[in-house]
Amino acid sequence: MDGIVTRVADEVDDPAFDIAFYEVKDVTGRQTDPLTDAVNMVSCHGDSSRADDPGLQTVDDEGRLATRDRPYFDWGYVCPTNEDYRLELLELLEHCAERSGAIRLDDVGFARGEYCRCDRCQIEFDTADEDDWWSWRTSTITRFVHDAADRIDGRTYLTVYPDPYPGHLERRSGLSLAAVEPAIDEVVVPLYDMAYTTTYWLEALASGFVDSLTSADLGVEVYGIDIDLENLVHAVEVAEAYADSVYVAYDAAAARAVAEARHD
Numbered sequence: 001m002d003g004i005v006t007r008v009a010d011e012v013d014d015p016a017f018d019i020a021f022y023e024v025k026d027v028t029g030r031q032t033d034p035l036t037d038a039v040n041m042v043s044c045h046g047d048s049s050r051a052d053d054p055g056l057q058t059v060d061d062e063g064r065l066a067t068r069d070r071p072y073f074d075w076g077y078v079c080p081t082n083e084d085y086r087l088e089l090l091e092l093l094e095h096c097a098e099r100s101g102a103i104r105l106d107d108v109g110f111a112r113g114e115y116c117r118c119d120r121c122q123i124e125f126d127t128a129d130e131d132d133w134w135s136w137r138t139s140t141i142t143r144f145v146h147d148a149a150d151r152i153d154g155r156t157y158l159t160v161y162p163d164p165y166p167g168h169l170e171r172r173s174g175l176s177l178a179a180v181e182p183a184i185d186e187v188v189v190p191l192y193d194m195a196y197t198t199t200y201w202l203e204a205l206a207s208g209f210v211d212s213l214t215s216a217d218l219g220v221e222v223y224g225i226d227i228d229l230e231n232l233v234h235a236v237e238v239a240e241a242y243a244d245s246v247y248v249a250y251d252a253a254a255a256r257a258v259a260e261a262r263h264d
């Protein structure tokens with residue numbers, strides 16, 4: 001077990017952990033100051049607070065928004081082609097980079113496969129080099145990841161949706177692992193469960209990502225809140241069999257307990 005994910009600034013200094021990911025901007029849109037002794041995390045295109053803003057709205061071909069009140073959306077998404085928002089994100093990353101070298105890019109990409117069909121995206125596609133809409137989406141997100149990584153001097157982490165089946169991630173969010181891997185050092189996959197009473201799926205998904213990556217390391221993030229310690233330890237052990245690093249999210253006490261149990 002290599003580290004924690006936290007929203008609590010005081011937890012990042014805990015000597016029990018090598019790495020602490022700290023949420024500077026999360027999917028609700030909440031923002032706080034980056035820390036000097038953490039890997040600051042920035043939710044890029046997941047932002048519930050902005051998903052309704054004119055100019056930032058992302059829509060499918062029936063004009064439906066990607067907001068929390070819709071099925072399948074646990075949080076809201078914004079359109080990745082809004083230039084002001086893109087620059088705002090890059091500035092935030094520069095601000096984080098001034099504090100701490102390593103940064104984790106969270107929630108990067110289009111909301112789902114049906115997005116984005118807003119007028120601006122349509123114009124961008126019509127004037128783009130790509131003839132194919134899917135290729136245009138992938139180029140758009142690839143460009144963003146490379147531009148973001150250019151602002152990061154230290155280790156660059158990228159969170160991805162936990163679907164390693166070939167082509168799925170690209171269809172879903174425009175994120176091609178092969179295209180972004182040269183710009184990043186580690187892909188972090190959240191594999192969350194509320195109990196971890198079974199782990200075969202964790203093994204299947206983690207091993208799928210091992211096959212999907214060529215140069216980047218694999219990190220797996222497990223959910224720590226209210227999980228039976230024995231189950232959590234087992235989940236971490238299964239993840240460690242495949243991943244280069246394993247992180248426990250949102251409960252530093254649980255993460256410490258896992259670390260202690262492993263040392264016994």
Ligand SMILES: [Zn+2]
Nearest residue numbers: 079116118121
């Ligand atoms: Zn759009």
